[in-house]
Amino acid sequence: MTLNTRALLVHLLTATGAIFAMLALLAAVEGNWGVMYLWLVVAFVVDGIDGPLARRYDVKTNAARFDGVLMDLIIDYLTYVFIPAYALFASGLLPGWTGWAAILTISFASVVYFADTRMKTADSSFQGFPGCWNMVVLVIFAVEPHWTVTLGMVVALAVAMFLPIKFVHPVRTKRWRAVTLPLALVWVALGAHAAWTGFNEGPEVTIALAAVSLYLLFAGAVQELFPARRA
Numbered sequence: 001m002t003l004n005t006r007a008l009l010v011h012l013l014t015a016t017g018a019i020f021a022m023l024a025l026l027a028a029v030e031g032n033w034g035v036m037y038l039w040l041v042v043a044f045v046v047d048g049i050d051g052p053l054a055r056r057y058d059v060k061t062n063a064a065r066f067d068g069v070l071m072d073l074i075i076d077y078l079t080y081v082f083i084p085a086y087a088l089f090a091s092g093l094l095p096g097w098t099g100w101a102a103i104l105t106i107s108f109a110s111v112v113y114f115a116d117t118r119m120k121t122a123d124s125s126f127q128g129f130p131g132c133w134n135m136v137v138l139v140i141f142a143v144e145p146h147w148t149v150t151l152g153m154v155v156a157l158a159v160a161m162f163l164p165i166k167f168v169h170p171v172r173t174k175r176w177r178a179v180t181l182p183l184a185l186v187w188v189a190l191g192a193h194a195a196w197t198g199f200n201e202g203p204e205v206t207i208a209l210a211a212v213s214l215y216l217l218f219a220g221a222v223q224e225l226f227p228a229r230r231a
Helices: 004-028 033-056 068-092 097-116 133-143 147-160 177-196 203-225
Strands: none
Touching: 004 068, 004 203, 033 068, 033 133, 033 177, 068 133, 097 147, 097 203, 133 147, 133 177, 133 203, 177 203
């Protein structure tokens, strides 16, 4: 198999995210939140592995006809933003006007953030909350906090998108990667388990899911508080 073919296959792997997004959306329309999130978890896994493969096979050079970054952004907006926002709105976890406020805030703020040319930092982290609403909404489904807490989280994270706060990338941020990457894999397993059980995962899984999510959410900010020592 030639290098060009391998690079093209990486693009096609990325494109499968659109299939998983459609399957998740169809499940969401039927109110089958567990199945919806299982497809989103699959899309999340694909998103985690296609980047390293794209760099390994240098898709920008060997399959230059297709823009992998653009493809990735389109799929990320569907799976990270659009479908989770719809699920939060349609699930009834936010009553009345609060559901409208959340879905419009998430969709509008996220599309602006996704077009921000300054979203990446020098160490391959994100500047501002990177719009991972799929992770946030999954935890909301699992924990089911009071609607005031949920709405407060949505507003706070939407504002945090445009603040100079660092958020780690589980794969590309080298600092603490030995901890962050395994915990990200644990999060995927816990999220898949919660979805598989229809969000009746039990208190132990709920607590573990919330704890790992808090680490992933605040690790970048803590790194900024305690800068790495230079050799």
